[in-house]
Amino acid sequence: MTMPSKILDHDAIRRAVSRVAHEVLEKNKGTGGLCIVGIRTRGAVLAERLKECIRQIEGAEVPVGILDITLYRDDLTLIDTQPVVRETSIHFDITDKKVVLVDDVLFTGRTIRAALDALIDFGRPANIQLAVLIDRGHRELPIRADYVGKNIPTSLNQNVKVVLEEVDSRADEVVVEERSKEARDKDAEKKK
Amino acid sequence: MSLLIKNAIIINADRMHKEPQDILIEKGTIVKIGKGISADGTKVFDAAGKLVFPGLIDMHVHLREPGREDKETIETGSRAAAKGGFTTVLCMPNTTPVIDNAMIVEAILKEARRVGLVNVIPVGAITRGQNGEELTDMFELKQAGCLALSDDGKTVGNSRLMRLAMEYSRMTGLFLIEHCQDPDLWCKGVMNEGDVSTVLGLKGDPGISETVIVGRDIELARYLNARIHLAHMSLKRSVELIRFAKSQGIAVTAEACPHHFTLTDEAVKTFDTNTKVNPPLRTREDVDAIKEGLKDGTIDCIVTDHAPHTAEEKEMDYDHAPYGMIGLETAVGLTVTELVEKKVLSWTQMAERMSAAPARIAGLANKGVIREGADADITIIDPEKVWEVRKEDIVSKSKNSPFIGRKLKGAVVTTIYGGKITYQSS
Amino acid sequence: MTTEWTHKDLLDVKDLSREEIELVLETAKSFKEVSARDVKKVPALRGKTVVMLFFENSTRTRASFELAAKRLSADTINISAGGSSLSKGETVLDTARNLEAMNIDAIVVRHPSSGVPDVLARHLKAVVINAGDGCRAHPTQALLDLFTIKEKLGKIDGLKVGIVGDILHSRVARSNIWGFNKLGARVTVCGPSTLMPPGVEKLGIKVTNDIDELIRESDVLMLLRLQKERQENQFLPSVREYAKRFGVNQERLKQAKKDIVIMHPGPTNRGVELSAEVADGEYSVILDQVTNGVAVRMAVLYLLLGKGKSKVEEGNV
Numbered sequence: 001m002t003m004p005s006k007i008l009d010h011d012a013i014r015r016a017v018s019r020v021a022h023e024v025l026e027k028n029k030g031t032g033g034l035c036i037v038g039i040r041t042r043g044a045v046l047a048e049r050l051k052e053c054i055r056q057i058e059g060a061e062v063p064v065g066i067l068d069i070t071l072y073r074d075d076l077t078l079i080d081t082q083p084v085v086r087e088t089s090i091h092f093d094i095t096d097k098k099v100v101l102v103d104d105v106l107f108t109g110r111t112i113r114a115a116l117d118a119l120i121d122f123g124r125p126a127n128i129q130l131a132v133l134i135d136r137g138h139r140e141l142p143i144r145a146d147y148v149g150k151n152i153p154t155s156l157n158q159n160v161k162v163v164l165e166e167v168d169s170r171a172d173e174v175v176v177e178e179r180s181k182e183a184r185d186k187d188a189e190k191k192k
Numbered sequence: 193m194s195l196l197i198k199n200a201i202i203i204n205a206d207r208m209h210k211e212p213q214d215i216l217i218e219k220g221t222i223v224k225i226g227k228g229i230s231a232d233g234t235k236v237f238d239a240a241g242k243l244v245f246p247g248l249i250d251m252h253v254h255l256r257e258p259g260r261e262d263k264e265t266i267e268t269g270s271r272a273a274a275k276g277g278f279t280t281v282l283c284m285p286n287t288t289p290v291i292d293n294a295m296i297v298e299a300i301l302k303e304a305r306r307v308g309l310v311n312v313i314p315v316g317a318i319t320r321g322q323n324g325e326e327l328t329d330m331f332e333l334k335q336a337g338c339l340a341l342s343d344d345g346k347t348v349g350n351s352r353l354m355r356l357a358m359e360y361s362r363m364t365g366l367f368l369i370e371h372c373q374d375p376d377l378w379c380k381g382v383m384n385e386g387d388v389s390t391v392l393g394l395k396g397d398p399g400i401s402e403t404v405i406v407g408r409d410i411e412l413a414r415y416l417n418a419r420i421h422l423a424h425m426s427l428k429r430s431v432e433l434i435r436f437a438k439s440q441g442i443a444v445t446a447e448a449c450p451h452h453f454t455l456t457d458e459a460v461k462t463f464d465t466n467t468k469v470n471p472p473l474r475t476r477e478d479v480d481a482i483k484e485g486l487k488d489g490t491i492d493c494i495v496t497d498h499a500p501h502t503a504e505e506k507e508m509d510y511d512h513a514p515y516g517m518i519g520l521e522t523a524v525g526l527t528v529t530e531l532v533e534k535k536v537l538s539w540t541q542m543a544e545r546m547s548a549a550p551a552r553i554a555g556l557a558n559k560g561v562i563r564e565g566a567d568a569d570i571t572i573i574d575p576e577k578v579w580e581v582r583k584e585d586i587v588s589k590s591k592n593s594p595f596i597g598r599k600l601k602g603a604v605v606t607t608i609y610g611g612k613i614t615y616q617s618s
Numbered sequence: 619m620t621t622e623w624t625h626k627d628l629l630d631v632k633d634l635s636r637e638e639i640e641l642v643l644e645t646a647k648s649f650k651e652v653s654a655r656d657v658k659k660v661p662a663l664r665g666k667t668v669v670m671l672f673f674e675n676s677t678r679t680r681a682s683f684e685l686a687a688k689r690l691s692a693d694t695i696n697i698s699a700g701g702s703s704l705s706k707g708e709t710v711l712d713t714a715r716n717l718e719a720m721n722i723d724a725i726v727v728r729h730p731s732s733g734v735p736d737v738l739a740r741h742l743k744a745v746v747i748n749a750g751d752g753c754r755a756h757p758t759q760a761l762l763d764l765f766t767i768k769e770k771l772g773k774i775d776g777l778k779v780g781i782v783g784d785i786l787h788s789r790v791a792r793s794n795i796w797g798f799n800k801l802g803a804r805v806t807v808c809g810p811s812t813l814m815p816p817g818v819e820k821l822g823i824k825v826t827n828d829i830d831e832l833i834r835e836s837d838v839l840m841l842l843r844l845q846k847e848r849q850e851n852q853f854l855p856s857v858r859e860y861a862k863r864f865g866v867n868q869e870r871l872k873q874a875k876k877d878i879v880i881m882h883p884g885p886t887n888r889g890v891e892l893s894a895e896v897a898d899g900e901y902s903v904i905l906d907q908v909t910n911g912v913a914v915r916m917a918v919l920y921l922l923l924g925k926g927k928s929k930v931e932e933g934n935v
Contacts, residue, residue, distance in 0.1 A: 068648065070662075071652070071660035071661065071662035071690075071920075072660060072661055072662070084641075084644070084645065085645050085648040085649070085917075085920065086648055087647060087648045087651045088648070088651055088652075089651070117661065118660075121655065121657040121659070121660070122655065122656070122657070123656070385816055386816055386817055387816070387817040387820055389815070389816075390815035390816060390817050390818055390820075390821075391632075391754075391792070391821070392732050392733065392754055393732040393751070393752045393753030393754025393755070393789055393792060394732045394733070394752065394753070394754070395753075396816070398816075462736075463732070463733030463734075463736050463737055504709060507709040507710070507711045507712070508709055508710065509710055509729060509731035509733065509734045509737070510731055510732060510733045510734075511730070511731035511732070511752065512731065
């Protein structure tokens with residue numbers, strides 16, 4: 001087994017979020033009609049950081065919401081362990097807003113698909129843009145990110161692990177690690 | 193027709209013969225008991241290692257014919273009785289129509305004789321149609337072949353009418369069997385009223401429904417100097433009342449069922465409707481008292497209250513499923529397992545409770561004992577055999593037993609009724 | 619949270635652990651939020667079929683379950699005793715087997731006889747949810763009551779709860795007693811002695827006939843519906859006397875703690891177990907109970923129709 005390799009450290013993550021903040025502002029020509037929705041759990045943390053960056057750059061407050069996509073997952077009845085449903089808190093109307101959807105890792109695209117369905121149940125936004133910290137490829141749906149912190153080419157035998165201080169209580173980092181053989185076998189079994 | 197039983201350990205109520213003996217049967221009668229009997233051309237049956245009882249007598253069964261032949265018939269019920277080791281059964285009158293006149297008694301006797309597997313004695317009703325209002329023609333019932341009367345399934349609720357029934361029946365020589373359950377106190381409870389019914393939210397039958405009638409009937413019997421036989425006693429308090437009555441010399445006798453000395457109301461927790469029975473399964477304390485009563489003779493005999501019901505009926509919800517369970521085929525196994533193995537009864541006491549006492553109570557002079565000149569009704573039991581109650585082995589038409597799946601010790605090997613083998617285990 | 623949800627069915631609160639009850643309450647919080655949205659529907663149980671099998675009238679519970687199932691995108695069918703072949707002599711089990719042959723996923727059953735849900739659960743592959751059986755259990759009512767109290771008072775542990783009325787015939791009381799016991803509340807039941815089940819104190823609760831003392835002590839007062847037929851069946855001299863002796867009105871409530879919570883499983887008999895002012899008053903949470911009922915039932919359906927154990931899953935999806 002190869003050692004896990006650190007792709008981003010604390011500073012690199014900070015810089016990536018900051019760059020995405022600039023890109024969001026540039027593309028949307030400021031904060032007018034803008035709002036941010038983070039996908040639980042780490043997307044929500046990144047959404048808060050993004051909002052903070054935007055405040056520092058523009059001096060403007062952008063509303064932030066949290067989305068729990070559990071109930072919209074397409075594999076709800078397939079997975080062994082049933083995920084706990086947590087609250088969604090979007091305390092503003094997203095209709096006619098420009099929504100920046102934030103997640104940590106973009107992989108198959110299924111989470112984003114679920115999030116889009118959920119968002120649309122909340123209202124009819126003017127548009128939805130996607131910001132992710134990591135894009136690791138291997139899409140299974142026609143979904144792409146508008147803002148990417150870092151592209152990391154990976155194999156399916158690898159895991160991308162995002163550590164954020166707010167939820168993990170240790171220093172930020174992004175690590176790529178090999179998946180154990182057991183985990184891979186279990187996956188293969190499921191697909192049969 | 194003759195039969196020779198070799199190497200029999202004979203268990204009579206008064207004595208267990210340690211030495212194996214031979215029993216010669218001719219024309220339905222035991223003609224000779226002794227060692228080394230030989231008889232040319234006689235069918236020989238070797239009972240070595242088995243226990244040989246006088247034919248068992250069940251004073252309380254429901255054969256359902258006429259009226260509910262879908263549950264049981266005299267034929268299927270007789271087969272179940274023979275398999276259970278019984279040679280005489282008293283069948284209760286809550287058939288459709290009720291056994292309240294000579295014609296029905298005769299019809300039952302005729303069919304039972306045709307089947308010929310067990311001595312069936314119909315119990316006539318105390319009141320016409322068991323409606324609790326007017327007495328039956330008791331002399332007519334007696335003449336037709338009844339030995340006892342009962343409104344079983346119901347209590348004679350009207351105390352004055354019960355008094356009159358006791359007085360009138362005494363004159364006929366018939367004795368009364370009371371189903372003890374005050375109908376108002378009972379209130380159609382579906383299980384024992386107590387901690388378990390509270391948790392399960394099922395309507396409870398408070399034990400006092402039984403004991404107030406036990407008390408009433410004891411007082412009536414005392415006052416009238418009459419006999420009363422109390423059916424299927426289920427409570428500690430009933431045993432105490434009967435013990436007291438007997439100590440006073442009151443002519444009371446009583447019976448108890450295997451399920452009441454085996455199961456408690458905890459069994460209802462499964463909501464298995466086969467545990468729904470009337471009187472209901474009671475508490476551990478009651479079970480222990482019933483055993484104690486059987487041990488000291490307060491309870492005279494063991495009966496099955498064999499009550500067949502169809503699977504469809506028992507598949508209903510607990511409130512609506514009918515009361516009752518079958519019992520003929522498990523009585524010996526449960527008695528040996530729960531009473532003899534646990535040192536509650538000796539083998540001779542088992543012979544007393546299951547044969548001699550019921551014969552005495554019912555007035556069957558030549559039954560309940562193995563002796564020269566007695567009827568050749570014999571039950572041979574393997575005391576060591578362990579077997580499992582299996583649904584597919586039940587020969588009764590109905591299979592409503594909560595004991596299915598249970599392992600029992602003690603099995604009927606052979607039943608002989610009137611000198612004829614009516615059951616032989618394979 | 620790593621509580622495992624291992625039950626195939628929901629039959630009684632008695633069968634649940636403290637942790638499992640808390641999991642339901644926690645999950646229900648999220649569903650309450652869903653019910654507050656403009657689009658009150660999530661696709662979680664899309665493709666699942668839930669049968670409402672009601673052998674006893676109940677507009678409220680059935681509507682609540684149906685709403686819960688629909689908000690989770692499950693399909694629902696209603697079968698009530700009057701319209702089904704049950705009235706034509708079919709056994710309960712037969713009805714259920716027939717339903718299962720149609721590949722349904724869950725049965726929400728209410729029956730006037732205790733134990734019917736247990737028997738169905740034992741014989742069917744489908745999930746069975748008890749929506750009230752006889753006098754024995756009404757688990758979702760107890761769970762929604764716990765949820766409502768937790769929402770109002772922030773905790774259950776250590777609270778003093780009074781349950782007033784016909785305890786003998788109340789499945790709501792029984793399920794709540796189990797729930798409160800497991801979550802550490804102290805329960806006192808109060809009512810006429812003729813309507814107290816024998817040995818109820820052995821469930822670890824107190825029994826009293828003194829409503830005023832109970833009102834003074836309680837943090838939560840749960841009033842049960844008094845069925846009119848209890849008078850007909852001689853359990854009570856009169857409904858009038860019951861109302862005077864055990865009914866809760868403004869006057870009586872003056873002795874209560876400042877933040878007492880008044881609950882009722884509904885439908886209320888105003889003027890009998892409680893006065894209209896109390897039912898509509900500041901302490902009453904009766905309508906919150908109704909609102910929370912949907913959320914709790916969504917949580918129950920979600921937990922039962924999902925698979926295996928429930929725990930937080932993170933990762934690369």
